[in-house]
Amino acid sequence: MKIALLGYGRMGQTIEKIAISRGHDVILKIDKDDKDYDITEADVAIDFSLPTAAFGNITNCLYNGVPVVSGTTGWLEHYDEAVALCNKKKGAFIYASNFSxxxxxxxxxxxxxxxxxxxxxxxxxxxxxxxxxxxxxxxxxxxxxxxxxxxxxxxxxxxxxxxxxxxxxxxxxxxxxxxxxxxxxxxxxxxxxxxxxxxxxxHNRQGFALGAVVAAEWLVGKTGVFSMKDVLYL
Structure with a gap:
């Protein structure tokens, strides 16, 4: 799976290590100041960016047909807009406040x-x-x-x-x-x-990062708006 990481702080770096250990390729790493990037080569994007950047990252993925998993918090005043766009574009989107x-x-x-x-x-x-x-x-x-x-x-x-x-x-x-x-x-x-x-x-960030990668693996090939309850069949 080719993964784009939107946000490359401590969580993004931990996600990268786990993704690579599970046999995936991280083809794009976007830091907080990067704005011009091509998302279209990715099979899935994982967003752990800043609250001010998350909605833009998510909409960019949905407009380009890239499934997106977001764990960024603090942007949820735009959540309904993201859901509407996902449904309109027949995309795939998971948001969770915590992926552990x-x-x-x-x-x-x-x-x-x-x-x-x-x-x-x-x-x-x-x-x-x-x-x-x-x-x-x-x-x-x-x-x-x-x-x-x-x-x-x-x-x-x-x-x-x-x-x-x-x-x-x-x-x-x-x-x-x-x-x-x-x-x-x-x-x-x-x-x-x-x-x-x-x-x-x-005890560490490993649980959060692993859950995000598991969610990305699950999301590829699906259409709709989902949660971790769907991923874990809870």
């Missing part, structure tokens, strides 16, 4: 727990995410996905908010930035008598 196989299992565990806690209003939900100091957006896309999973499955909540909130129906998300932390996410239910916590801790 373990995190996507964690997403489903979070939804199941939210359903179980829906009738137990004495428990208050809080969330925390910790990432490295170079992460640009807060809260993380993964934390937002977790919060949305609770909101969809627990009748006691209808919104999330960064940091503390006085609103009982709003989930507070604490975002911390600490040197060299790949990603830690926790969902906490606390009552006066006890607490229930679920947590995912990434």
């Amino acid at each position: 196989l373990g995190v996507n299992i964690f997403f489903e565990l979070n939804k199941t727990l939210a359903k179980m806690m829906s009738n137990l209003s004495q428990y208050q939900v809080t969330m925390e995410e910790i990432h490295h100091i170079k992460k640009l957006d807060a809260p993380s896309g993964t934390a937002i996905t977790l919060a949305e999973g609770v909101i969809e499955n627990n009748k006691n909540y209808d919104a999330w908010e960064l940091d503390n909130t006085d609103k009982e129906t709003t989930i507070p998300i604490a975002a911390k930035r600490i040197e060299d932390v790949p990603g830690t996410h926790s969902v906490n239910y606390k009552s006066e008598v006890d607490s229930i916590n679920i947590e995912h801790i990434a």
Whole structure:
């Protein structure tokens, strides 16, 4: 498979190593300042660029008939436009806030727990995410996905908010930035008598990168807009 990497930071470099180890060729590596490039020779593109560049990268792929996998967060105000363009062009597109196989299992565990806690209003939900100091957006896309999973499955909540909130129906998300932390996410239910916590801790970036390559392998030859649930048959 011929892969174009759109974004060549730490994630892009890790993806490159894993892709090559799985027998693929990385034919294009676009850094943040590159704007003029030919995407048409690629079988698939993997986007881990900047929030300001992601939508342009994705639309360029879709206009040129190249399947695209995006893990960039912070651009989702344009997500519906990307979906509409993908459907119009009969392209192939996967966006995920987190491509880690373990995190996507964690997403489903979070939804199941939210359903179980829906009738137990004495428990208050809080969330925390910790990432490295170079992460640009807060809260993380993964934390937002977790919060949305609770909101969809627990009748006691209808919104999330960064940091503390006085609103009982709003989930507070604490975002911390600490040197060299790949990603830690926790969902906490606390009552006066006890607490229930679920947590995912990434030990390195390998899991994120592997999931992105697996998603790219799965996407080639397909048409439509997909998620990691489709890739992992969850």
